[in-house]
Amino acid sequence: xxxxxxxxxxxxxxxxxxxxxxxxxxxxxxxxxxxxxxxxxxxxxxxxxxxxxxxxxxxxxxxxxxxxxxxxxxxxxxxxxxxxxxxxxxxxxxxxxxxxxxxxxxxxxxxxxxxxxxxxxxxxxxxxxxxxxxx
Amino acid sequence: xxxxxxxxxxxxxxxxxxxxxxxxxxxxxxxxxxxxxxxxxxxxxxxxxxxxxxxxxxxxxxxxxxxxxxxxxxxxxxxxxxxxxxxxxxxxxxxxxxxxxxxxxxxxxxxxxxxxxxxxxxxxxxxxxxxxxxxxxxxxxxxxxxxxxxxxxxxxxxxxxxxxxxxxxxxxxxxxxxxxxxxxxxxxxxxxxxxxxxxxxxxxxxxxxxxxxxxxxxxxxxxxxxxxxxxxxxxxxxxxxxxxxxxxxxxxxxxxxxxxxxxxxxxxxxxxxxxxxxxxxxxxxxxxxxxxxxxxxxxxxxxxxxxxxxxxxxxxxxxxxxxxxxxxxxxxxxxxxxxxxxxxxxxxxxxxxxxxxxxxxxxxxxxxxxxxxxxxxxxxxxxxxxxxxxxxxxxxxxxxxxxxxxxxxxxxxxxxxxxxxxxxxxxxxxxxxxxxxxxxxxxxxxxxxxxxxxxxxxxxxxxxxxxxxxxxxxxxxxxxxxxxxxxxxxxxxxxxxxxxxxxxxxxxxxxxxxxxxxxxxxxxxxxxxxxx
Numbered sequence: 001x002x003x004x005x006x007x008x009x010x011x012x013x014x015x016x017x018x019x020x021x022x023x024x025x026x027x028x029x030x031x032x033x034x035x036x037x038x039x040x041x042x043x044x045x046x047x048x049x050x051x052x053x054x055x056x057x058x059x060x061x062x063x064x065x066x067x068x069x070x071x072x073x074x075x076x077x078x079x080x081x082x083x084x085x086x087x088x089x090x091x092x093x094x095x096x097x098x099x100x101x102x103x104x105x106x107x108x109x110x111x112x113x114x115x116x117x118x119x120x121x122x123x124x125x126x127x128x129x130x131x132x133x134x135x
Numbered sequence: 136x137x138x139x140x141x142x143x144x145x146x147x148x149x150x151x152x153x154x155x156x157x158x159x160x161x162x163x164x165x166x167x168x169x170x171x172x173x174x175x176x177x178x179x180x181x182x183x184x185x186x187x188x189x190x191x192x193x194x195x196x197x198x199x200x201x202x203x204x205x206x207x208x209x210x211x212x213x214x215x216x217x218x219x220x221x222x223x224x225x226x227x228x229x230x231x232x233x234x235x236x237x238x239x240x241x242x243x244x245x246x247x248x249x250x251x252x253x254x255x256x257x258x259x260x261x262x263x264x265x266x267x268x269x270x271x272x273x274x275x276x277x278x279x280x281x282x283x284x285x286x287x288x289x290x291x292x293x294x295x296x297x298x299x300x301x302x303x304x305x306x307x308x309x310x311x312x313x314x315x316x317x318x319x320x321x322x323x324x325x326x327x328x329x330x331x332x333x334x335x336x337x338x339x340x341x342x343x344x345x346x347x348x349x350x351x352x353x354x355x356x357x358x359x360x361x362x363x364x365x366x367x368x369x370x371x372x373x374x375x376x377x378x379x380x381x382x383x384x385x386x387x388x389x390x391x392x393x394x395x396x397x398x399x400x401x402x403x404x405x406x407x408x409x410x411x412x413x414x415x416x417x418x419x420x421x422x423x424x425x426x427x428x429x430x431x432x433x434x435x436x437x438x439x440x441x442x443x444x445x446x447x448x449x450x451x452x453x454x455x456x457x458x459x460x461x462x463x464x465x466x467x468x469x470x471x472x473x474x475x476x477x478x479x480x481x482x483x484x485x486x487x488x489x490x491x492x493x494x495x496x497x498x499x500x501x502x503x504x505x506x507x508x509x510x511x512x513x514x515x516x517x518x519x520x521x522x523x524x525x526x527x528x529x530x531x532x533x534x535x536x537x538x539x540x541x542x543x544x545x546x547x548x549x550x551x552x553x554x555x556x557x558x559x560x561x562x563x564x565x566x567x568x569x570x571x572x573x574x575x576x577x578x579x580x581x582x583x584x585x586x587x588x589x590x591x592x593x594x595x596x597x598x599x600x601x602x603x604x605x606x607x608x609x610x611x612x613x614x615x616x617x618x619x620x621x622x623x624x625x626x627x628x629x630x631x632x633x634x635x636x637x638x639x640x641x642x643x644x645x646x647x648x649x650x651x652x653x654x655x656x657x658x659x660x661x662x663x664x665x666x667x
Contacts (some may be wrong), residue, residue, distance in 0.1 A: 013468035
């Protein structure tokens with residue numbers, strides 16, 4: 001059964017990379033994309049079908065990843081959706097704050113596309129075998 | 136005849152009576168005389184007794200006189216000296232004749248003669264002060280009061296003098312005066328303002344304080360300390376004064392404002408010390424006043440500078456961090472796009488195009504390495520781990536186990552490494568970077584790297600020697616600059632040694648090298664010893 005992912009990422013190429021990994025691996029999952037935190041919240045609060053999993057970039061203009069995460073986790077309707085961070089850095093403070101607010105995973109985006117593709121593949125396969133709350 | 140007889144008889148009678156009367160008178164007189172003689176005897180005895188008493192009293196006084204007593208005849212020959220005089224002059228007059236002239240110190244002869252003249256003409260002199268030559272004690276300074284002794288006919292027969300040795304006293308006085316002079320020279324020339332106060336009033340000041348306040352000594356005398364103090368620190372001052380009066384403290388220090396004559400204010404550090412009477416009550420207080428207006432200004436400036444520096448340091452660190460991440464993002468994109476080009480157009484691209492794409496990918500890699508270098512470099516002084524005991528022997532052994540060492544290279548620790556106090560992570564980075572370089576660039580068939588350490592007085596001096604390609608002297612300074620590399624291969628970023636340098640700076644050490652091209656390089660560095 002296919003899952004629905006929401007990828008919140010301001011960089012177009014990053015979005016393309018994620019989509020390409022899904023496509024190359026012929027995964028039967030749906031990918032929703034949002035360019036930033038505001039647009040993601042807009043979508044989530046519009047009572048459409050909620051995604052099963054959220055992939056979140058931390059460095060974004062306007063509302064950054066952590067701000068988005070705080071709002072999400074304080075919303076009783078949205079707080080059970082697992083969030084995996086896709087970040088450029090393993091900065092200690094970012095990691096600590098993310099886990100404090102509540103995340104399901106933290107992936108550092110590597111330089112090389114091959115490594116990236118491998119990581120995302122592992123990630124998706126892991127979540128494919130997880131039990132998730134369905135609404 | 137009978138008449139005659141009768142007359143005779145009557146005359147005889149009268150005579151008898153008269154005789155009887157005379158006898159009676161004589162007897163009375165005799166008695167009186169006896170009594171008188173008796174009385175006289177008594178008086179005499181009493182007088183004699185009194186005289187003896189006085190004489191022995193005098194003898195006692197004479198013997199017990201602490202000062203020297205000298206009795207001499209009118210020509211200056213000494214007749215008598217008491218013990219103190221014997222002791223002072225060192226002559227025994229029962230054995231040898233002594234004239235006072237012999238005692239006079241040559242230079243004082245004139246003065247002695249004129250004083251003697253005064254004695255003869257006026258009968259006495261007082262406060263004569265001159266030097267005498269003694270037999271055993273050398274030249275002493277003495278003080279003499281002298282007077283003439285007259286006989287019943289008011290003719291001078293002798294002279295007596297009381298002599299006090301004031302040599303020590305004068306010496307002490309001179310020392311005291313000298314010390315007083317020295318002390319007042321110190322006080323007067325001190326750059327600290329100094330005041331003596333009593334019951335809150337000024338009783339003495341020095342030049343520096345007068346200059347500080349703009350008042351003269353006279354203007355300051357008996358002025359209340361309050362009158363020259365700013366009221367803001369009055370309470371604190373008074374609290375301290377109270378404690379001092381109560382005997383709880385003997386000194387205190389306070390930073391307070393003083394008001395000058397012209398009404399302006401200066402800040403001064405004031406140290407107050409109590410000088411107490413024997414019963415513990417305060418005799419007076421000594422205040423040392425140091426103008427710290429400039430100092431405070433500098434401190435304030437320094438605080439601002441440090442604050443600014445901290446800020447710009449933090450900004451710089453944040454900046455490096457942010458910029459590196461922002462720079463990395465397009466690199467990731469470039470890598471992805473290049474990879475896709477290669478994958479998607481593998482049929483279309485010829486070998487030439489493929490290798491160009493590979494080169495491009497390599498450059499992207501290099502760029503990434505450089506950015507990582509910036510990140511590491513800028514985070515060196517950011518990570519502030521607590522100082523801990525670091526066993527360098529273990530740290531370096533661990534590094535040797537961890538880094539990649541090709542078969543043909545050996546690393547050896549040839550002297551035991553010390554324990555130091557510091558940040559383990561930094562020290563590890565320091566050794567790791569140096570060892571990495573020594574291994575990585577080694578071009579010999581049998582590569583040898585050694586680590587040793589020497590103890591210096593304040594430093595540990597380490598040496599890491601290799602038998603690699605060596606470094607030309609012209610690069611000795613350059614290699615420690617960031618992004619400077621002597622490597623033709625693409626792997627080095629030129630960050631390693633700059634990080635090493637930065638870490639050594641943190642430990643107040645130095646780094647230098649000795650090298651011979653083609654034969655090898657030894658890096659020396661020092662770390663300041665810390666108490667472990």
